[in-house]
Amino acid sequence: MRKILGKLLALLLFVPMLLGVFGSCDKTPPKTGTLMDFVPEGASVVFKISNFENLQADIEANSLLSKFEKTAPYSYFAEKKVLLKNLHPASQSLLCINKVNDSTSAYTFISKQTKNLFQPDSLKNKTIETLQFDEQSFQRITVDRGLPAAGTEIAYSAIIDSVFVLSSSQQILQDILKGRTERDETFKKVFNLPSSNGCTALLRGNTIALNDSTKINFTSWSALDVAIAPESFTAIGITLATDTIPQLLNVFEGQVPQQNDVAALVPTDALGAVSFTFNDAETFQKKLRAFRGEKETVKTTGIFGSASEVGNIQLKNGNAIFIKSIDASLTNDALARYLTSHSIFREIEISSFGEPQLFKQTFSPLINSETASYVFQLENFFVFTENESTAEELISSFQNNNTLKNTSYFENTAKDLSTASSLLIYKMQGAFSEAISGFFNSNSGADIKNISFGEFPLAALQFSFDRNFAHLTLSCKEAGATAKSVSAKVSEKFNISLESPLLNAPQLIESNNGSSNVAVQDIANTLYFISGSGKILWTKKLGAPILGEIETVEIAGGGNKQIAFATSDAFYILDRNGKDAKGFPIKFKDKVTQPLSVFDYDNNRNYRFVIVQGKEVLMYDKNGKAVKGFGFNRAKSNIVQSPVHIRMGNKDYIVVAEENGKLNILSRVGKSRVSVSKSFNFSEIPVAEEDNTFVVITKENTKERISQDGKVSSQKLDVGSNYWFAILGNTKVTLDDNLLRINGKLAELPLGLYTRPEIFNISRNSYITITETQEKKVFVFDKNGELLNGFPVYGTSAASMGAASPKNLVVKGDAKNVVYYSIN
Incomplete structure (x- = not known):
């Protein structure tokens, strides 16, 4: 699919090569002749340009097109600027591009003849010769660029029925003189479509490559109004297919475009995705078989009968195929006979899929994969992958909301797109260079591949079938300030x-x-x-579960940190290699009943470690020695929370909550510092400090505030x-x-x-x-x-x-x- 995007981008990117070529224009209508009648036969792209001044300013400011400044297409036109800069059309003009061979393109400029359109007298070092062809005359213009390495520039011109034609190819001009011009009826239709922009690109469909393999005919001609802003490049128009030869666009005929939701599934680091939709699976599959030239009747599978969207996702390390179901239970039932349970990842079952060739049989050339051997379900998506690791990657991204849908640049691009379409193509990570390079001449391919498009995280190309044509939208935007402010x-x-x-x-x-x-x-x-x-x-x-959280301490100084914790039977301090600190662990006969408390009163690493065993309180220093002089060794009832150190102003408090409702507020040495007469029905919420008061949240959801002088105020929550x-x-x-x-x-x-x-x-x-x-x-x-x-x-x-x-x-x-x- 990226070849489609590549071609459109590549052809549209010829626009900036025209900068500085033409002057401004007026609204003078042509007197005789129609410009369309002089478009050379076989042109791959035709630009209809009306306002050169605005177009030039827009392209100069565009951050995407400016990246092609040093590529061969730019230099190609730069070499011809001696002639082209002397063209000053006063009305609409056409610029046509013909591919001469694999490495060479030719341009043809067409506009109504006016007095100041082309003034060869202003050219220096020129030679103008008049040549004859079938009793018609035309001119060969040769300009010496003045430097030996620059060489000469040659173009051929003629005035036919008051229309001025200039071409870099003598053969193309002679063909126009003989009347060998573009006569395709579809081209005439798109040429005559009304345009709302200063630049419209008419693109010949030609053979394109889908899924990097099969070359097929997709459409006939497209007409796109190009809009160029400093941080974006968009094109909106229509595309037409013909009934005379098989073209893939026609398989969507009769299908009502459905909503594209693949962006909710595509990881942000994916390379791209393709989504196509249908409302009648049976008819859609029949049209695909007809497009492939298959005459025999093939029984369609029920798997796709409940689907509205199908496609593939290109990842860095694998690819995936997806089905979006309108009834997941029906899809599950249809899939059941092909599945074998394989593994569970993040509570999502991954199954082996026994018919990986089914997708190519059904949807070729839209999908050509035959290696999707695993399947899993994410909401109404059924996703098929080549390997288990790709499945896990997609599951993780989806559950983490790390998908395209959740990015600011997708939101910005989605404004240009319809929510429902027949075919939608995403290219991500600025991965345009490889797609574009094949459509420039061979000498420029290396230059294109070296261009970085990292600031353009997403390009989208959308087709929405409507009667006998399709609406087409192309959007490519720089990440811009929105994404940078995340x-x-x-x-x-x-x-x-x-x-x-x-x-x-x-x-x-x-x-x-x-x-x-x-x-x-x-x-x-x-x-x-x-x-x-x-x-x-x-x-x-360890001999038992860790109680509460692990604490980080630094008992030896020097920046070497240790971890400290208690289990029901021991107190541990371990270094970063898992080795016991000197003096540890401390083993206990009686059960430890609360998580370890760590106090560092003055932030000088003179730690006090507090162990609770029912009613008893044990305090140790960083060497594992019992601290002498701590006066609170035993409570009157079981201690229901880990003791807490709270500092208010320059005073330290140790708070111990008992099962009988008593709140002990102690000094560093374990003596009562605040006397509290009220009893509390303590919940699991630890006693805390708020606004220089002690706060207790009771089991009855009462907020009790205790001041430093022991006064209690209650608030029912x-x-x-x-x-x-x-x-x-x-x-x-x-x-x-x-x-x-x-x-x-x-x-x-x-x-x-x-x-x-x-x-x-x-x-x-x-x-x-x-x-x-x-x-x-x-x-x-x-x-x-x-x-x-x-x-x-x-x-x-x-x-x-x-x-x-x-x-x-x-x-x-x-x-x-x-x-x-x-x-x-």
């Missing part, structure tokens, strides 16, 4: 599968060099430490049973069912079941992560309540963020999988 983009860096299912959510751990590693434990109690590139650095068998409250620094987050509030700003989430929101301070910014566990979507918001671009992404657990650059996020995928994302 705040974040998410890419999946790795997806690693462990030997056993994960026991808890994976956690990002900052390493010594500022990068992020991952720590996660599986159900066999094995702790994994994984690098940011997905390599398992080490594993350690009008919230649901799943309410959560979190505060970190200046960022406060609440969740009430699907109502997420960040610093008071409401971010209403889709209805679902959500993990508790978590706050991460990264580079003086705050980010909030939350996961919907039914739809398996991870959301990340900034402190202003704005969802980061690229989210939600796929995930099944609470997500952890890291401060490395770029920012990273890790989350559980399938039961055994750790998924690591990079946020740019």
Whole structure:
């Protein structure tokens, strides 16, 4: 399909070669003769140009066309500028391009003869000869460019019925004099179509290549009004096919164009995609068989009877075929006899497909693949791939919303396109050079391939059949300011599968060099430490599950970080190689009942580690020694939360919540610092600090505020049973069912079941992560309540963020999988 796009772009890109050639024009109508009657036979493109001044300014400012400045087509016309710059048409003019051979093209200029159109007297170093041909005279104009290396320039001119014709080919001019001009009836139709632009390109269909292999006839002639803006290149018009020879466009006759939704499936790093639609699968397949010249009746499969859109996606490492079904259950039933269950990826079943040749048999030449041996379903799409890794790539991109539909440049391009069409072609990643190069002469191919189109992430070509013709739209736009202002983009860096299912959510751990590693434990109690590139650095068998989160500490200084955590029977500090720090682990006979608390009162790494065993509180230093002088060793009832360190002004407080409702607010040495007379029915929400008060959220959803002198004020919250409250620094987050509030700003989430929101301070910014566990979507918001671009992404657990650059996020995928994302 890219050959179609290549041809249109290539032919249209001849437009800028005309810059500086013609002067302005007026509205003087021709007296005799019709310009169309002098178009040379076999012209591949004919430009109808009315306003040269506007066209010149537009092309000079266009960032796409300017890239062809040094290619052979530009230099070809530059060499002829001595003649062409002396043409000053006063009315509409035509410029026709004929292909002479594989490496040479010829131009023919046609316009109404006026006094100042061509003034050869102004030419220097010229020779003008009058030649005779069949009793008709014409002129050969030779211009010496003045430099030995520049050579001479030759063109041939004649005035026929008050029409001036200038051609770089003597043979073409002689053919015009003999009346050998373009007589195709379809050409006459497109030539006489009204034009609303200063430049209209008439393109001959010719033989094109689909799927980089089979050459076929697609259409006869197209008429496109070209619009050129500084950051975009668009063309809108119609294309006509003929009934005298088979042309692929005609297979869409009688089909009502359907909505193209492939953009929701195409990964952002794909190279391109093709989508074609139909509303009558049986008739469409019959027309394709007729186009292929097949006379025998072939029974059509029911797989496509419930389809409205089919096509293929070109990826860097493989290709895929897709079907969009209007009734997924019917398509599933039709596919069932061809499928064998193969694997599960992210809870999506991937099956082996037993009839990979079916697509070529049914849709050739639109689809010629015979290697799509795997299939899976994403909503109403059924996707067939050549290998399992391509299937996993497409599933990941779809679940992460990392698809073309979710990009700003697609939104910008979609404004030019119809939502429904017969045939839609996307070229992505600026991958135009290879497609275009074949349509320039052989000497320029290398130059074209070396041009970078990276700032043009998407080009779209669309055909919509309508009665006996099709509407045609071509759009290619620079990414521009909209895409450049995107705040974040998410890419999946790795997806690693462990030997056993994960026991808890994976956690990002900052390493010594500022990068992020991952720590996660599986159900066999094995702790994994994984690098940011997905390599398992080490594993350690633990005797029990880790309680709560893993803490990062630096007990020895020198920038060497360790990880600290507690299990039900031990307290561990491990270095980055998984080795126990000196004095650790500390083993316990009695059960540890709360996650490890780590206090660093003065931010000087003089850590205090707090272990809770029921009613008892044990405090250790960084050497694993019990801290003497801490006066709070035992509570009157079981401790229901990990002790918390809170600093208000220049005072430190240690807060311990008991099962009997007592709130202990202690000093560093464990003595009571604030006396609280009221008892509380503590929930799982940790005691926090807000506006220099201690905040308790009770099981009855009452917000209790305790001042530093022990006074209590209560506020009944009008919230649901799943309410959560979190505060970190200046960022406060609440969740009430699907109502997420960040610093008071409401971010209403889709209805679902959500993990508790978590706050991460990264580079003086705050980010909030939350996961919907039914739809398996991870959301990340900034402190202003704005969802980061690229989210939600796929995930099944609470997500952890890291401060490395770029920012990273890790989350559980399938039961055994750790998924690591990079946020740019």
